[in-house]
Amino acid sequence: MKTANILVPVDFSAHSERALDYACSMAEKLGSKLHLVHAIGAGLPELSAVLTDSMVATLREGSMAELAKIATARAPLASFGKLMVEPGDARDGILAAAKS
Numbered sequence: 001m002k003t004a005n006i007l008v009p010v011d012f013s014a015h016s017e018r019a020l021d022y023a024c025s026m027a028e029k030l031g032s033k034l035h036l037v038h039a040i041g042a043g044l045p046e047l048s049a050v051l052t053d054s055m056v057a058t059l060r061e062g063s064m065a066e067l068a069k070i071a072t073a074r075a076p077l078a079s080f081g082k083l084m085v086e087p088g089d090a091r092d093g094i095l096a097a098a099k100s
Contacts (some may be wrong), residue, residue, distance in 0.1 A: 002032045005081065009094050010022050012066060020070065024078040031082040036071060038063045039093030040085055060085045 008023045020036075040059045047055045051059075053077050067083040074080075084100070086093030 004010075005034045005035060005093070006030075006032045007035050007037060007098050009090065010036050010067060010070070011090070012038070012070075017070070020074065021077075024074050029079040033079045034071075035084065035097070036067050036080070037084045037086060037094055037097035038067055038071045039088065039090035041088040041090060041093065056087060060087075 006023055006027055008016075008020050010020060020034075023034055026032070040056065040063055064083060065087045067085070071080045071083060082097075082100075084097045086096050
């Protein structure tokens with residue numbers, strides 16, 4: 001059975017960078033494409049209520065630029081597909097990315 005796609009949640013920590021490196025080696029061996037997702041939800045629900053649309057847009061742009069940067073750095077190691085920034089809680093963002 002071939003695994004065509006691998007979704008890698010990224011939070012820009014050292015641990016997620018190591019997980020991404022591992023996913024790159026898996027993708028190379030399996031001939032899979034990597035898709036990256038980052039959730040921009042606040043850790044506290046009450047903080048999410050005070051984020052304005054422009055704040056969310058700024059966070060989204062910065063996160064997308066960071067995803068592009070880490071994907072570009074690893075492009076020789078693996079094939080990359082979608083780079084996604086999902087609003088809200090990380091659990092919900094990862095599930096939404098997996099469905100898409």
